[in-house]
Amino acid sequence: MEAQTPSDALMMRSKNICVLFSYDMGTFDRYWEGSLLRSNETIATVDRNTVLPMAAIGILDNLNFYVSLPYVSTDSSEPNGGKFTGARGFQDIGFALKYRAIRTNLGKGTFTALATAGFSTPFTNYLSDYRPYSIGSGAPEFSLRAISQYQWNNGFYVRGALAHLWRGYTEAERDYYYNNGSYYTAWMDVPNAWTYEGIIGKWFFDTSLKLELSYMSLTSTSGDDIRAYNAAQPTNKVEFDRLGFSAQYFIKSIKGLGVVAYHNRVVDGRNTPKLSNTGFGITYQFNVIKKQTDENDAQ
Amino acid sequence: MKTMHNKIYFLLLALVTIILASCEKDTPRYLPYEDYAYSELNADGGDWVPVLQESGSAIEISAPASSDSQEYQNELQEVKQAMGSMTSEQKKAITYWTNNPAIRWNEVALELIAKYNLIPGPNADGTYTLPNPSNPEGPPAFPFAHPPYACRALAYMSVAQFDGLITAWHYKYEYNRAAPYKMDETIDYAYQENDIPSYPSDGAVIARASKNILTAMFPLEAAYLQDLEEEHLESLLLSGGNVMSDINAGVEIGDAVSTTALARAANDGMKNAQTPKAVSDSIKQAAFDRFGWAWDNLEIPERPVG
Known part of the structure; x- marks a missing residue:
């Protein structure tokens, strides 16, 4: 999740490919019902594990393409009062194009501005109206993200990103639902959302270790609240603030190989689990044309 | 490099346009039916046997003013004036309520059943509090509209509508006062025309009886139901199908049949079912x-x- 991703400021040179394979362990035992933080013995503690293969492809030095396909599995701890079975399966296949529009020396560092356009859509016919076990929102999503970063020559950097997510509709397995009123259809409108990210980080040891602290916020532009002691549904107005820490290390002795580890915590929210997640991954970058692999084009 | 930039911008723009334009879906909030013509008219509907009333004549409704009277002419004038200055909201309400509003009120009931079909959660100490009609705010809110409660609410509403319509039919053909659009050619009826006398208004019976039953069954929704009733009653006048005295007589029947139904509900044993x-x-x-x-x-x- 923290290698070259659609949301960071790293670019790969043309004809380079980076593959990422990561394992993410998420868990929560409380969630926000509207703005009320509560526990619920019906679901007890819910685990949500994700295996994420992703590939980043350098088309041009300033244009990268990404493809990803997470496999998600969810389950409740025992004992729980609901006896619901978890869910598992391939979630949404995602594609993204990241374009670096500006990279210029400015003062004692480098200023970079990038834009990413992403599209994802369910890869399998999973049940989206099965919260909190559903593996995804079940709706196509189109996103536009603007990213800017300033990195000092000593390796310290700050980055900000703003994205808008347009979500489509997901089909529930019922032909009527309540969303502050009646809906006589199986189609649920998944709310659009804004995300804001702020990151501070630093490179160490000749750009072989990168440490980052991140803040991310998501705000849905519409939607309803989870009702008392009731299950969430895809129409909910989800909001959260999340803090995170990540480390990425490029192993000098094996060219192109890197490892990544991170931990994130949702600290405030609405209609969303108070999720903590920890992940580990390996990245491998290679040049498909030249024999010799390029150094990671970090700044 | 310049042309490459242009291609990228074009690609992005095309992607945005395609995705945003392709996926607007219709998510209807109510059943999309419109007014329709009934296949036959049963003028003897007032002789049907009601469920809770003795007969179609059990509730007394006094005779209306004659259609020649100044009083009635004033009412016609009032209808024409109101119809002449309708807002687009009011026109939408006429289309929404249609000439079969019993279905709309069943939709309203279904919405409230869905809204209140929430099983009460546990308290912090592991006990459960039962929904209490004398403290409807709760928590938990009253009622828990589980299937037996929902069936009962729908049954009382339907019985009140049924008894009320039989009563309305009895007096419609006893007093035989034609609808405003029959009396005055300049009034255009919003729905399919028919020969049913308009005093008392059947729509007003449905509106008031349904509102009263649902308000008793879902006490926290009183204000919402009151708004719906007002919109419905207003649409009856603005449709050109009723003058105010038609509506008032229908409301009177609606009050009477719902009082009988709710008196029965108060002693049907439901309160012992928790x-x-x-x-x-x-x-x-x-x-x-x-x-x-x-x-x-x-x-x-x-x-x-x-």
Whole structure:
């Protein structure tokens, strides 16, 4: 999740490919019902594990393409009062194009501005109206993200990103639902959302270790609240603030190989689990044309 | 490099346009039916046997002013004036309520049933509080509209509508006062025209009877239901189908039939159908004594159930 991703400021040179394979362990035992933080013995503690293969492809030095396909599995701890079975399966296949529009020396560092356009859509016919076990929102999503970063020559950097997510509709397995009123259809409108990210980080040891602290916020532009002691549904107005820490290390002795580890915590929210997640991954970058692999084009 | 930039911008723009334009879906909030013509007219509907009333004539409705009277002419004038200055909201309301509003009120009932079909959650100490009609705010809110409660609410509403319509039909053909659009050619009826006399208004019977029953069944929705009733009653006048005295007579019938229905509901035993822990435990013990086993509730914390 923290290698070259659609949301960071790293670019790969043309004809380079980076593959990422990561394992993410998420868990929560409380969630926000509207703005009320509560526990619920019906679901007890819910685990949500994700295996994420992703590939980043350098088309041009300033244009990268990404493809990803997470496999998600969810389950409740025992004992729980609901006896619901978890869910598992391939979630949404995602594609993204990241374009670096500006990279210029400015003062004692480098200023970079990038834009990413992403599209994802369910890869399998999973049940989206099965919260909190559903593996995804079940709706196509189109996103536009603007990213800017300033990195000092000593390796310290700050980055900000703003994205808008347009979500489509997901089909529930019922032909009527309540969303502050009646809906006589199986189609649920998944709310659009804004995300804001702020990151501070630093490179160490000749750009072989990168440490980052991140803040991310998501705000849905519409939607309803989870009702008392009731299950969430895809129409909910989800909001959260999340803090995170990540480390990425490029192993000098094996060219192109890197490892990544991170931990994130949702600290405030609405209609969303108070999720903590920890992940580990390996990245491998290679040049498909030249024999010799390029150094990671970090700044 | 310049042309490459242009291609990228074009690609992005095309992607955005395609995705945003392709996926608007219709998510209807109510059933999309419009007014329609009935296949036949039963002028003897007033002789049908009501469920809770003695007969179609059990509720007394006084004779209306004659259509020649100044009083009635003033009412016609009032209809024409109101119709002449309708807002687009009012026109939408006429289309929405249609000439078969019983279906709309059933949709309203369904919406409230869905809204209140929430099983009460446990308290912090592991006990459960039963929904209480004398403290509807709760928590938990009253009612828990589980299927038996929902069926009962729909039954009382339908019985009140049915009895009220029989009463309305009885007086329609006793007094035979034609609808405003029959009396005055300049009035255009919003729905399919028919020969049903308009005093008392059948629509007003449905509006008031349904509102009264649903307000009793879902006390926290009183203001919402009041708004719906007002919109419905107004649409009856603005449709050109009723003058105000038609509507007032229908409202009178609606009040009478819902009073009878709610008096029955107050003593139908529903209030005994809830199981506080003591009752639940005694039922469980009785089952165990008789059969040697009893059902266990597997919720956490364990819920007292019947």
